[in-house]
Amino acid sequence: MIRLGLLGLGEVAQLIHLPILQRLGDLYTLAGAYDPSPSVSKAISARWGIETVYDTAEAMFAASDIDAVMVLSPDQFHGRDARAALKAGKHVLIEKPCCLELGDLQSLSETAEASGKVAMVGYMRRFAPAFLEAKANLPALDEITYVRVRDVICEGPWYFRQTDGVVTPENDLPQEMLAAGGALRKQMLDSVLGPDTPAELRTAYTVLTGLSSHSLSAMRDLFGPPKAVRAVSIKQGGTQITALLDYGHFTALYECMIGDVVRFEAGFEINTRWKRIAFEYPTPYIRNLPMTLDIQTSTENGNSLTRLGPFHQDPFDVELRAFHAAVTAGGENRTPPAESAPDLALFKAIIEAARN
Numbered sequence: 001m002i003r004l005g006l007l008g009l010g011e012v013a014q015l016i017h018l019p020i021l022q023r024l025g026d027l028y029t030l031a032g033a034y035d036p037s038p039s040v041s042k043a044i045s046a047r048w049g050i051e052t053v054y055d056t057a058e059a060m061f062a063a064s065d066i067d068a069v070m071v072l073s074p075d076q077f078h079g080r081d082a083r084a085a086l087k088a089g090k091h092v093l094i095e096k097p098c099c100l101e102l103g104d105l106q107s108l109s110e111t112a113e114a115s116g117k118v119a120m121v122g123y124m125r126r127f128a129p130a131f132l133e134a135k136a137n138l139p140a141l142d143e144i145t146y147v148r149v150r151d152v153i154c155e156g157p158w159y160f161r162q163t164d165g166v167v168t169p170e171n172d173l174p175q176e177m178l179a180a181g182g183a184l185r186k187q188m189l190d191s192v193l194g195p196d197t198p199a200e201l202r203t204a205y206t207v208l209t210g211l212s213s214h215s216l217s218a219m220r221d222l223f224g225p226p227k228a229v230r231a232v233s234i235k236q237g238g239t240q241i242t243a244l245l246d247y248g249h250f251t252a253l254y255e256c257m258i259g260d261v262v263r264f265e266a267g268f269e270i271n272t273r274w275k276r277i278a279f280e281y282p283t284p285y286i287r288n289l290p291m292t293l294d295i296q297t298s299t300e301n302g303n304s305l306t307r308l309g310p311f312h313q314d315p316f317d318v319e320l321r322a323f324h325a326a327v328t329a330g331g332e333n334r335t336p337p338a339e340s341a342p343d344l345a346l347f348k349a350i351i352e353a354a355r356n
Contacts, residue, residue, distance in 0.1 A: 010072065032063060036239070076100055092119045121339050124318075156284075236257070292307050
């Protein structure tokens with residue numbers, strides 16, 4: 001049993017992690033939480049039976065009855081918060097993106113290595129059963145002819161407004177914390193992109209580190225990092241990104257668009273001369289929606305389609321079970337912080353290609 005502390009009780013905690021953690025009561029105890037909004041802390045701890053609400057993150061990190069911390073703070077604080085928890089002797093599960101810039105990530109990776117504790121990044125799509133089946137059925141890389149990776153979605157609020165509510169702060173977030181967070185985020189983006197980078201490209205980098213990090217990390221898990229970024233188009237204020245990623249003998253097309261038409265087209269299509277593998281992720285804001293994996297095989301005289309699934313196990317459920325196994329039984333940690341470095345390099349390369 002892992003005694004878990006939650007750092008941040010916002011939308012993702014309320015709608016995704018807490019419902020799943022409650023179902024995994026044989027693996028986790030909700031031992032504590034900290035959120036900078038007292039009104040959110042009070043409401044959410046009461047609703048979900050969280051044992052202790054701490055006045056500061058540092059107090060939670062220091063608590064002897066906390067084994068691990070889930071870092072759900074704003075992106076710019078992930079590295080800082082995870083380092084503090086690791087130095088206090090806690091294991092950490094860090095929501096994506098792990099960090100916004102490489103220096104912060106390298107510092108976190110070094111701290112994680114020195115601590116001897118499990119530090120795992122929450123790239124939950126890489127734990128989806130259909131993704132794992134695709135990886136198990138992946139053809140040899142030299143046989144692949146074309147890959148399409150797609151994130152064309154409507155954002156979460158359209159979905160969760162129909163299924164649940166989100167408790168938001170009652171104007172009680174510390175203003176100094178908000179100011180410091182904004183300044184730190186700007187500093188990090190300036191260090192990666194340069195202070196004079198147009199707003200459209202800054203927004204695109206935020207999309208890449210947020211939404212796109214799932215798909216591009218999964219792409220790298222399957223094929224490794226691309227050799228080069230050949231062309232990029234960024235439109236719609238940074239929320240539409242199209243990139244041609246060069247793998248030598250094949251090209252991967254990445255398409256991203258955040259819009260208001262209600263759809264969630266997030267998935268992969270992998271082609272060889274005679275085979276096609278394809279799957280799509282459902283929105284994470286509705287629990288246990290099915291995923292399938294299609295494997296189409298053609299010959300000169302025939303054609304067959306095999307469908308694996310539907311798989312109903314939630315990717316977050318698989319992820320949390322993997323974290324538990326890594327902490328308690330030495331199970332494999334597939335997504336340590338250091339493993340995110342190629343993703344940050346790719347995000348920056350995409351922005352640089354868009355400048356040209």
